[in-house]
Amino acid sequence: xxxxxxxxxxxxxxxxxxxxxxxxxxxxxxxxxxxxxxxxxxxxxxxxxxxxxxxxxxxxxxxxxxxxxxxxxxxxxxxxxxxxxxxxxxxxxxxxxxxxxxxxxxxxxxxxxxxxxxxxxxxxxxxxxxx
Amino acid sequence: xxxxxxxxxxxxxxxxxxxxxxxxxxxxxxxxxxxxxxxxxxxxxxxxxxxxxxxxxxxxxxxxxxxxxxxxxxxxxxxxxxxxxxxxxxxxxxxxxxxxxxxxxxxxxxxxxxxxxxxxxxxxxxxxxxxxxxxxxxxxxxxxxxxxxxxxxxxxxxxxxxxxxxxxxxxxxxxxxxxxxxxxxxxxxxxxxxxxxxxxxxxxxxxxxxxxxxxxxxxxxxxxxxxxxxxxxxxxxxxxxxxxxxxxxxxxxxxxxxxxxxxxxxxxxxxxxxxxxxxxxxxxxxxxxxxxxxxxxxxxxxxxxxxxxxxxxxxxxxxxxxxxxxxxxxxxxxxxxxxxxxxxxxxxxxxxxxxxxxxxxxxxxxxxxxxxxxxxxxxxxxxxxxxxxxxxxxxxxxxxx
Numbered sequence: 001x002x003x004x005x006x007x008x009x010x011x012x013x014x015x016x017x018x019x020x021x022x023x024x025x026x027x028x029x030x031x032x033x034x035x036x037x038x039x040x041x042x043x044x045x046x047x048x049x050x051x052x053x054x055x056x057x058x059x060x061x062x063x064x065x066x067x068x069x070x071x072x073x074x075x076x077x078x079x080x081x082x083x084x085x086x087x088x089x090x091x092x093x094x095x096x097x098x099x100x101x102x103x104x105x106x107x108x109x110x111x112x113x114x115x116x117x118x119x120x121x122x123x124x125x126x127x128x129x130x131x
Numbered sequence: 132x133x134x135x136x137x138x139x140x141x142x143x144x145x146x147x148x149x150x151x152x153x154x155x156x157x158x159x160x161x162x163x164x165x166x167x168x169x170x171x172x173x174x175x176x177x178x179x180x181x182x183x184x185x186x187x188x189x190x191x192x193x194x195x196x197x198x199x200x201x202x203x204x205x206x207x208x209x210x211x212x213x214x215x216x217x218x219x220x221x222x223x224x225x226x227x228x229x230x231x232x233x234x235x236x237x238x239x240x241x242x243x244x245x246x247x248x249x250x251x252x253x254x255x256x257x258x259x260x261x262x263x264x265x266x267x268x269x270x271x272x273x274x275x276x277x278x279x280x281x282x283x284x285x286x287x288x289x290x291x292x293x294x295x296x297x298x299x300x301x302x303x304x305x306x307x308x309x310x311x312x313x314x315x316x317x318x319x320x321x322x323x324x325x326x327x328x329x330x331x332x333x334x335x336x337x338x339x340x341x342x343x344x345x346x347x348x349x350x351x352x353x354x355x356x357x358x359x360x361x362x363x364x365x366x367x368x369x370x371x372x373x374x375x376x377x378x379x380x381x382x383x384x385x386x387x388x389x390x391x392x393x394x395x396x397x398x399x400x401x402x403x404x405x406x407x408x409x410x411x412x413x414x415x416x417x418x419x420x421x422x423x424x425x426x427x428x429x430x431x432x433x434x435x436x437x438x439x440x441x442x443x444x445x446x447x448x449x450x451x452x453x454x455x456x457x458x459x460x461x462x463x464x465x466x467x468x469x470x471x472x473x474x475x476x477x478x479x480x481x482x483x484x485x486x487x488x489x490x491x492x493x494x495x496x497x498x499x500x501x502x503x504x505x506x507x508x509x510x511x512x513x514x515x516x517x518x519x520x521x522x523x524x525x526x527x528x529x530x531x532x
Contacts, residue, residue, distance in 0.1 A: 005262045005264070005271055006269075006271075007270060007271055007272060007274070007277060007278070008268040008269055008270050008271075008274065008278065009264060009268060009269030010268065029391065029393070031396065032268065032397075033267040033268055034267065038391075039391040039396070040391035040392075057296075058293055058296045058297075059289035059290070059292040059293035059296060059398060060289065060292055061280060061284075061285040061286075061288035061289050061292065061341045061342055061343075061344075062339075062341070062342035063276070063280050063282070063284075063285045063340075063341045063342075064339045064340065064341065064342070065248065065284070065338070065339070065340040065341065066248070066251055066275070066276055066280065066282055066285075067248055067251030067275060067276075067281075067282060069273070070251065070273070070275050070276035071276060072276070074276055074277075074280075076279040076280035076285045076289065076341075077279065077289075078279075078289055078293065078394070078397060078398045083393070084393075085393060085394030085397040085398065086397065087278055087279040087397045087398065088278055088279060089276075089277065089278065089279060097303065097342060097343075102292060102295055102296040103296060113272060113277070114272075116260055116261045116262050117260040117261060118261060120261075120262055122262050122271050122272060124272075124277055124278075125278075
């Protein structure tokens with residue numbers, strides 16, 4: 001496990017992979033990258049928090065045409081993880097409108113994206129159907 | 132009122148492919164057209180505001196001056212995503228309103244034919260031999276396609292789907308029917324890039340880009356330009372009766388950006404800033420949505436048009452699907468929307484769009500829209516949104532003369 005690196009630094013690996021966010025101490029707004037001041041309330045204190053792994057699909061698009069180098073099809077989605085909106089792909093299911101529906105319960109899942117010349121695995125994340 | 136603001140002259144070029152014209156040729160055609168339409172020349176202009184999003188560091192305004200007239204006036208080169216044209220116009224309006232000048236010219240131009248997919252890909256980042264975190268998110272590989280989509284068709288697909296999740300009533304077919312309407316409307320617009328009527332089946336069976344948006348539900352990348360001459364009420368009074376009769380009153384000119392809300396940095400929120408702009412515009416104009424004879428709104432994708440019915444207050448909150456299905460937004464409905472064909476068929480040369488939609492409204496208010504004239508049109512609204520985000524709303528009224 002030591003030879004793994006997350007696709008992005010807000011993905012925490014380990015026995016229980018999860019996403020982290022910086023939360024504004026004043027208003028609770030959450031960000032996946034750094035802020036000098038909160039876009040919502042101008043507060044300047046932030047703390048790292050764990051984003052819950054379970055959520056529901058509140059918007060999605062099945063992408064069949066993308067920029068060169070982006071493999072298609074994939075399912076782009078916005079997941080409501082207990083009040084925190086998260087962008088991620090819906091994975092581990094058929095990318096079809098018969099399978100993926102608005103309001104569908106999903107949970108965070110990780111996968112190996114590739115291995116580099118040093119034997120380090122890059123770990124990506126998505127959301128898979130919870131049922 | 133002497134502090135009123137008016138559109139004195141306005142025009143748009145044909146939208147589509149212009150392989151024989153460069154950006155400056157198109158901008159000059161539109162600018163000269165607007166000056167001619169207003170019965171004025173560059174010598175009368177106190178300011179030039181110009182936008183060309185894809186060449187936003189090229190000094191498009193100064194290049195245009197060299198083509199049509201270098202009079203030494205201040206030039207503002209503006210860039211504000213898909214709201215660039217509206218921002219250029221509003222720059223001229225603000226200058227006239229301030230009293231600093233009594234006439235200004237705004238121009239938007241874009242060469243976009245064959246540009247393909249916009250917004251996707253991000254920084255090219257090949258999956259290399261050694262993972263190396265970089266950028267704000269410490270990403271070791273490209274995130275487009277791995278952490279959702281960056282390209283516009285999918286972003287706006289999600290905007291429409293989010294509306295469906297919140298209020299219900301949406302479906303692939305419903306979104307496709309919106310495109311069916313706009314393609315039908317475009318058959319009456321000789322300046323539209325595409326003027327072919329398409330059946331619902333043709334639209335739904337077209338190449339899928341990002342479900343639920345097929346190709347014919349996406350805005351058409353094309354070349355085009357539009358320009359407008361803005362004049363103060365006091366100056367207008369000194370011009371001919373014919374100029375005064377054809378002048379269109381700017382009842383409201385509003386530009387907003389997106390205020391923070393949960394999730395707005397994950398999926399752009401195109402709703403709240405549009406609602407805010409509409410609310411301010413209706414207050415400024417002293418009219419309500421029920422007073423609008425026509426609306427040109429930013430249908431960059433069929434999924435976007437739906438949410439803006441609601442955002443502009445054309446229907447009850449949450450009622451956009453029912454409102455559309457009632458037929459209200461067809462050209463013979465109670466609130467005709469995008470009788471030009473909209474961005475889906477008229478086309479979307481980005482910086483030109485925010486002036487071209489105002490031209491469309493003015494064209495009807497002047498009673499000059501020919502076969503597609505909305506009879507008796509007196510008040511209209513034009514809306515654009517640029518992702519990031521910027522929203523422009525203008526409310527226009529026919530002259531009382």
